[in-house]
Amino acid sequence: MPARVLAYALADDADRYxxxxxxxxLGVSPAAISGAVRYLVQVGFFVREREPGTRSDLYVLDDQDLWSRFVSAELTSLDRFVQAIDSGVEVLGVERPGGRRLAETRDFMAFLRVEMTGVLARWPAERARLAADRGEVTSRRSG
Known part of the structure; x- marks a missing residue:
């Protein structure tokens, strides 16, 4: 359901719901939405606001540089994953098949971390170039 809610909000013209x-x-019950928006707020796709004078929460799509913010947050998780795998490699050693597989997994994830950091650093210039190619004004969006 979170993926459906996010896809709907990305494709819809509104930015608050x-x-x-x-x-x-989405043609579902409001109860089906509850857990989805809670998750989307937790991961930073939506911001929960309260409109003055109402009892309803508003969920605002925080689309400013959405994907690079998301990937940046995921890099922290990737770091923890690499550290956990490294502990497993230390316990098993690389002489055992399981230890070798864990070591390769750790090395790949560490490589991915470095590459994604580079991608994130290059993204603002690429985003600006793509927007310019489309004739868009990007002054609202920074960094």
Missing amino acids: TAGDLARG
Whole structure:
């Protein structure tokens, strides 16, 4: 359900929704939306706001540099994953098949971490170039 809610919000022209708005848009019950928006707030795709004078939460799609923010946050998880795998390699040793597989997994994830850091560093210039090719003004979006 979080993927459906996110896909709907990305494709829709609005940038703020109540749970009822999302439920109607997706043709599901508001109860089905609850866990999805809670997760999307937790990972930073939505920001929860309260409109003055109402009891309903509004879920605002925080689309400013959405994907590089998401990937940056995931790099922290990747670091923890590499550290955990490294502990397993130390316990098993690389002489055993399981230890070799863990070592290769650790090395690949560490390589991926370095590469993704480079991609994130290059993204602002690429984003600006693509926007310019499309004739878009990008002053609202930074970094």
